[in-house]
Amino acid sequence: MSTLLEVNGVSVSFDGFKAINNLSFAIGLPELRAVIGPNGAGKTTFMDIVTGKTRPDVGTVRWGEMGHSLLTKSEAQIAREGIGRKFQRPTVFEDQSVRDNLRVSLKKPRGPFSAMFDRVTEADHARIEEIAAEIGLSDQLDRKSGILSHGQKQWLEIGMLLAQDPRLLLVDEPAAGMTTDERNHTADLLKRLARSHAVVVVEHDMEFVRRLDCRVTVLHEGSVIAEGSLEHVMGIERVIEVYLGR
């Protein structure tokens, strides 16, 4: 297992408020990692930094085997490097069909002229069908995604992430708004993905995290306070303190 993403000594503050404070984090390929922490621990800001939405004040973010910096790259460039992100609130193109949503996500050249002359090949078609089956939306392919249920939108967004075929997946609260069966299915899917990808899951739901059965990183006030198996971190006094209050 080699290191795919390495975040080192990163800090960022908004108007004097330190959202991320000297945070260091690394994940290899393949690996499944859960990031937990109370509200305001900096989980979303951490993802913003990795995906280029927020520039840190200090620190480094290194990517890939060559370990080159992501800090100078735009969001789109970082995405093309192979980092996919699912937002906390499902963001899909509600005005477009499920098929079109998946089609624009497929891993293909991203330039405007390639897009103009793009044709849906047999391979594309097959891949879309395959992903649709995976996320349980095979019979919804030609419906507008805006009329899907909240859980289905979550699925669709995960499907779009799959279509991108990234090396690292950042998944923010994938299980929100899902039934128990759907959660289990999601957890299984993420575990399966983690055999060949690096997957970072941010989640509040401890049951879901337990089911993921992976290494856990605990964030608090912008720093990592513990790392290890769920049982291990839950035994650490500081973590209990943070979660239960003093």
Add this chain to the structure above:
Amino acid sequence: MGNSIFVRNRSVPIFIAVLALVALCVTFLSPAYGTGALSVSFTKVLGMTLCLCLAALAMDLVWGYCGILSLGHFAFFGLGGYMIGMWLMTARTEAVIRANLAESPIPPTEAEVSQATALQIFSVVGAEDWPWMWAVSDSLVLSLVMVVLVPGLLALVFGWLAFRSRVTGVYLSILTQAMTLALSLYLFQNDTGLRGNNGLSGLQNIPGAEAIGQERLSVWFFWASALALGLGYIGAAWLVSGKFGNILRGIRDDELRVRFLGYPVEVYKLVVFTLSAMICGVAGALYYPQAGIINPDEIAPIASIYLAVWVAIGGRGRLYGAVIGAAVVSLLSTYFTSGRAPDVDLGFYEISWIDWWPVLLGLGFVLVTLFAPRGLAGLFDYVVRRQDP
């Protein structure tokens, strides 16, 4: 899986058929080739309306599909007009000058013709030399290139600046409005080379076509405008019906998501903005030879707002909506403000349409925005949905 644009976008064959039918009707009613039920000036109005429809189509590309509400698109339209206007005016004036100088005992040199032409064109602003921007005005081919190039270049530079600093939404609208205001103020100055507020005039006289006459020219220009609109519609439909269109609509609805899918959003915006500006330039270049005159007032911010309003009234994000909006509103405006509409006598007050039309139009915008956010074309959806539930 038909990839032909006529199959992929159902509106294209219908639109082309309707457009062809209109062109046919106009031809049969025209003074030159038909019954003469239409006057020359009204034929020109119809041709100009088609050009406005083309500009509205371009507007729909950026606003309806990509969510960029440009309040400066008439700047591109006007620039297209100015570019072709420079050639029309130069060539026409030069012909007149040559005819005059032919009387002189010693034939004129090229420099003398050029000087006399410049004097004739620019004496109205107290100048006598060719300004730099008229450098290619003696060549039709280069002028036609400029019709596309200059608006495109302005859009490219402006768009590059605006999109890369991520100015969006109403801020971008205000910025585009500032752009068109700056351009019109620039053109209003007498010493900037485009004849200040005199503008360019006599554009209806096509050099070398004096023998053809306005009766036939008006129909020819109508055909050219219809052709441009038809081609523009097919091109726009092709653009928005494929993956490119999906991405544009994605940018409109959720820019961040598109960015995180790895698409360079700024480049897409720039491409569609520039393309749209070029289409507007072509529309303007066809419009002003029919209008006969162009001046900086045409570029004033209010014109661009009207363009946006036409698209909104017609219905955004569906191409034919923009065309319907532009055609309906601009033809109605022409009808009511030309004095053709009969006044209504209420006994105690006589409603003069010339006076009251702007009030109705303004309130009409409000009503459409409030009660028909999908525009006139949205009514089709309503009808279609009732037919197949």
Add this chain to the structure above:
Amino acid sequence: MTRTALAALVGVFLALAAPLQAPAQSQPAADLQTLLQDNAELVADASRRTVQDILDILVDSQLPEVPQFLATWQDRELYQRNSDGLFVYVEDGDADPLTLIDISTGEVLGTAGSRDVTQLRPNRGVQGVIAATRVQFQLASDDPARRMAALDSIESDPEESHLALLQGLLDTETDPDLRARIEVILPALVIAFSDEDAPRVAAIESLSGNISLSARATLNPLLATRLELAEALPDGANIARELEPGSDALSREDAYEMLVEEGLAPPRVSRSDILSVLTANIVDGTVGGIPVAELNTEEARDRAYAALVAADLAPPAPSEADVTASLGSVVFFERYLEDSAAVTTAARETLDGIETRVGFYRFLDLSLDGISLASIYFLAAIGLAITFGVMGVINMAHGEFIMIGAYTGFVVQSLVPNETASLAIAIPLAFVVTFMAGVAMERLVIRWLYHRPLETLLATFGISIALQQIVRLVFGALTQPLTPPDWLAGSVTLNDVVSISSVRVAIFILAALFFVVLWLILNRTRLGLEVRAVTQNPAMAASMGINPDRINMLTFGLGSGIAGIAGVAIGLFAQVVPDMGTNYIVQSFMTVVVGGVGNIFGTLVGASMIGGLQKAIEWLNPTNTLAAQTYMILFVILFIQFRPRGIIALRGRAAGD
């Protein structure tokens, strides 16, 4: 500095003025009428040559009624009764019969028909001489205003004799304003009429630092020059500078033209000269052996002309080398019209010093202009800073609210003629009217569109054109006057360079007042707190017991009402027309965006920057305000690229990320 120079002047004068004083004082005459009757012909048939005699007699008489007599005479309102030759005034020259009045006592003497009297009409020359004499009387008057009037007439038409008069006055005058005038006029007289350099240089130096227009008008003519040429620079001439042909100050063409005019070189042959010579020499369709049809290039024409020269049919054209040689044989120089180098040097130095000071005051004046323009932008934009900046509503009808405010002022003024009272009524009324218009608009239209900002733009644009047209239908399309009260009509003047109209000062004060009041409302009141709460998170605000509907309505009304007051203020100096709002709308949006959305302090900064910048650009290119506006907008567009959130940027969630 001024004092010592003046003291020197006084010394010079005593010598100069002595011979001009009247040598002897004659005994006072008994009565004016008698004096006049003694010289009746001189009065009745006064000519420019002879009038001075009777004037001297009258001046010597020192009678108190002489000034009035001279004024009446000069104004052609003096009459002579035909029956006895008595000089009289009449009560009203248009009445019939005329009422005759005694010139000394002012008593009514009776009436006479217009044929019974002769009106005396001194010609212009005589009037001038009388006027000069009256100056003497006026300068001796007890009324400072009359003395000032006398100074005015001296300044506009100076004479050598005035030197002594002014000199005398300087010794006795105590009024500081009058002294200041004398100190400017006296040197001008010395400079104009003195024969010696020393007093003139002293007079010039006494003006140093004086930035008044008349001081500059006195000095500038001394530095006038004339362009001349000669074989060598003449000795002893007062030469300003030597000029090189082909430089910016003197083109080769102009220099050679001078040579030609002096007969020192043959004229050049221009292209049009060649053309007319060729035309005159067309023989059988050829010129100089070249067919006419081929003469459509410069090169062919030159050949044909050369052929004509060879045949002695045309004068040879000097070649470029000839021209250079001719130009090289002489020197060109500018010679001062004033011969004395000491005088021109002193004038140059003094004027340079004055220009430096004038430059400083110009800058001050420009800064005041900039502040005034910024105040106007601020006033126009401040309402928008609330509706757009705080609430995020794009109100394209904002300009129409300004227009409605101005028309409210106009209506009030046509009902209440007293301008001060009408202004006092118009300002609150304009607020009320536009407040209600704003509330109505918010309730009827805008509240349905809070989540569709771009469509708000279109709907309010519709309202904007409808309002414009309705006002046009009611009031007509013509400009309506909105007259400022008298106390606002003038201007505040510091000196000849710096002055600013009172309306603009009032607008500055109003802008400052608005800023303070709004800042207090938004930051120090419950309403302000609720406004900020609703704009940042309406749902949360609602759950805290704030009624967002009410707050939105009030805020929008407040912003609109302020636009109305701004409209009254703007109407006082700009034209009140139905489409006046369109002049302000784009600038106002830019002001708010440049300053930074969401706080009125940003708007203040934005307005200052845009106003100041526009004035600065105008200063660089003063003839072209359109260009200044163009470049200002371009600057704003570029500025937004680098600070998309404006100068005063809010950060975090409030900025609408």
